Amino acid sequence: MVAVSEFAGTMATTACPFCGTGCSVLLEDAAAYPLVSDPVGRGALCLRGWSAGELLHSPLRVTHTMVRSRGDPLRPASAEATLLSVADRITAIRERHGGGSVGILASARITYEESRLLRDLARCIGTPHLDSFQRLGCGPSACASLASIEKAEHILVVGADLAARHPQVARRVLEAHERGASVRFLGSRCAQHASLVGGYLACLPGGEVPAALASEEDDLVLWSSDLALHGQAGPALRGFGSRRAVFLPDYVNQRGLLDAGAYPRPDGWSAWEMLMRAAAGELKALLVFADDPFEFFPALAARAFAALELVVVTDAVATRTTHAADVVLPGALLAEKGGTLIGVDGRPRTIEPVASASDSVGEGKVARRLLELLDGSCTELPGAAAFVLGPDGPAPDAPTARFPVIAALDTSTLWNEHALVRATVTARREAWGFSADFPSGFVGLGAADAMTLKVRTGGMVRIESDAGSLALPARVDPHIQDGTVGIPMSCWERAGSALGALALDPCLRIPVFRPRAVRVGRA
Numbered sequence: 159m160v161a162v163s164e165f166a167g168t169m170a171t172t173a174c175p176f177c178g179t180g181c182s183v184l185l186e187d188a189a190a191y192p193l194v195s196d197p198v199g200r201g202a203l204c205l206r207g208w209s210a211g212e213l214l215h216s217p218l219r220v221t222h223t224m225v226r227s228r229g230d231p232l233r234p235a236s237a238e239a240t241l242l243s244v245a246d247r248i249t250a251i252r253e254r255h256g257g258g259s260v261g262i263l264a265s266a267r268i269t270y271e272e273s274r275l276l277r278d279l280a281r282c283i284g285t286p287h288l289d290s291f292q293r294l295g296c297g298p299s300a301c302a303s304l305a306s307i308e309k310a311e312h313i314l315v316v317g318a319d320l321a322a323r324h325p326q327v328a329r330r331v332l333e334a335h336e337r338g339a340s341v342r343f344l345g346s347r348c349a350q351h352a353s354l355v356g357g358y359l360a361c362l363p364g365g366e367v368p369a370a371l372a373s374e375e376d377d378l379v380l381w382s383s384d385l386a387l388h389g390q391a392g393p394a395l396r397g398f399g400s401r402r403a404v405f406l407p408d409y410v411n412q413r414g415l416l417d418a419g420a421y422p423r424p425d426g427w428s429a430w431e432m433l434m435r436a437a438a439g440e441l442k443a444l445l446v447f448a449d450d451p452f453e454f455f456p457a458l459a460a461r462a463f464a465a466l467e468l469v470v471v472t473d474a475v476a477t478r479t480t481h482a483a484d485v486v487l488p489g490a491l492l493a494e495k496g497g498t499l500i501g502v503d504g505r506p507r508t509i510e511p512v513a514s515a516s517d518s519v520g521e522g523k524v525a526r527r528l529l530e531l532l533d534g535s536c537t538e539l540p541g542a543a544a545f546v547l548g549p550d551g552p553a554p555d556a557p558t559a560r561f562p563v564i565a566a567l568d569t570s571t572l573w574n575e576h577a578l579v580r581a582t583v584t585a586r587r588e589a590w591g592f593s594a595d596f597p598s599g600f601v602g603l604g605a606a607d608a609m610t611l612k613v614r615t616g617g618m619v620r621i622e623s624d625a626g627s628l629a630l631p632a633r634v635d636p637h638i639q640d641g642t643v644g645i646p647m648s649c650w651e652r653a654g655s656a657l658g659a660l661a662l663d664p665c666l667r668i669p670v671f672r673p674r675a676v677r678v679g680r681a
């Protein structure tokens with residue numbers, strides 16, 4: 159018989175490390191539990207939240223410092239000796255090419271204080287190039303709280319598949335519907351819950367903001383990065399800025415990243431531009447803190463990393479980015495950190511470490527040590543200014559007689575290749591539902607379009623725009639609107655390049671998939 163006390167592990171509360179909703183999780187070693195007292199989760203977690211404890215013991219944890227010479231495998235090394243060497247190499251690169259030859263990629267998986275340290279590190283090195291691929295779609299905007307959903311009489315969900323990306327928000331919206339609020343989903347893809355509330359307003363990709371602004375009765379707008387990822391950040395920020403609106407951040411501390419000033423200065427390069435400049439030989443060193451440029455842009459990241467003189471990656475879990483680095487330092491999970499996270503409505507929230515990180519160096523510790531080592535030669539740049547929005551992004555295509563279908567990203571697949579999802583069993587199992595059958599990608603087709611083409615799931619189709627074409631297996635998806643096709647996030651770079659859809663949106667300075675007019679046929 160086993161004594162009850164043998165099961166008594168340490169139990170403590172932290173924040174779910176996944177989406178920006180901000181549920182609290184009670185961690186007991188590798189097990190995560192929801193808290194009824196948590197005002198966000200209210201006794202429930204989604205599948206990602208349930209998997210939060212698995213991260214502590216994931217076989218993909220980075221537990222040791224590793225270094226390599228180019229072409230050789232990574233080998234263990236002392237953390238302090240490695241940091242001394244990194245500081246020396248940064249100093250040498252800066253002396254040869256200037257501070258602007260070094261770039262820094264930050265993360266929404268670290269605390270506000272750690273993001274501030276990265277901003278300080280950029281200033282110390284003398285580089286204006288600081289950004290993150292996890293800033294995608296998050297812009298400076300006033301935001302109502304999640305609690306406002308409970309009081310709203312009319313709710314308009316714009317371009318957001320809540321079930322896939324913000325399940326706790328979906329729950330609140332369904333509860334609002336049950337108490338009599340009118341709920342409508344507007345988008346090019348029929349969100350999973352639209353049929354439950356009976357209100358789906360279809361529009362073409364890129365047409366969400368004008369359609370939403372034409373609606374006058376809705377008193378609360380919920381929107382996500384879906385619009386920005388299609389080049390509509392400018393119209394959305396302007397249009398929803400004067401209405402009661404909630405922007406739903408994709409990642410846990412995405413707002414903290416912005417509030418800490420971890421974004422490019424006007425004279426700095428954005429995350430995507432850093433990769434482009436590195437591939438062109440203009441950037442010489444890249445310091446990556448819990449970011450994964452290989453997640454969405456594997457081909458560009460591979461070219462960039464091959465051209466860089468030095469790539470240093472600090473992360474809690476192994477990714478394709480750590481595999482391609484010259485130096486890998488162990489990061490820490492949020493559960494192993496204390497600090498501040500910024501919530502959906504911009505309010506700070508303090509977290510305490512609930513698990514030991516004795517083997518971890520941690521992103522903040524790495525940044526602080528590099529600051530100490532480089533301190534004697536600091537080049538002070540001006541502090542962070544407010545994020546300045548640029549001009550609007552590229553306009554979406556409209557269907558034509560030759561290209562009658564619109565191709566857009568299927569952002570419900572946003573989490574499928576995320577570093578933390580890949581490091582768990584539970585969340586990965588959910589994502590694997592797509593990847594198992596289609597390891598090299600797919601294209602989502604509406605049911606009637608698939609019938610017209612006489613294509614079933616798994617059959618090959620060719621998508622062609624005026625810029626080029628590519629062939630992918632079809633996945634018939636009842637949520638895809640006929641007359642459109644959905645490109646999963648894992649194919650963003652490949653399909654975007656082939657179809658001429660991959661572009662830089664000058665408004666938020668992020669890569670986007672411009673909705674493209676295409677034709678689709680059997681390959």
Ligand code: SF4
Pocket residue numbers: 174175176177178179180181199202203204205206207208324325326327
């Ligand atoms: S809704 Fe978001 S914050 Fe809440 S458990 Fe799921 S992934 Fe975590």
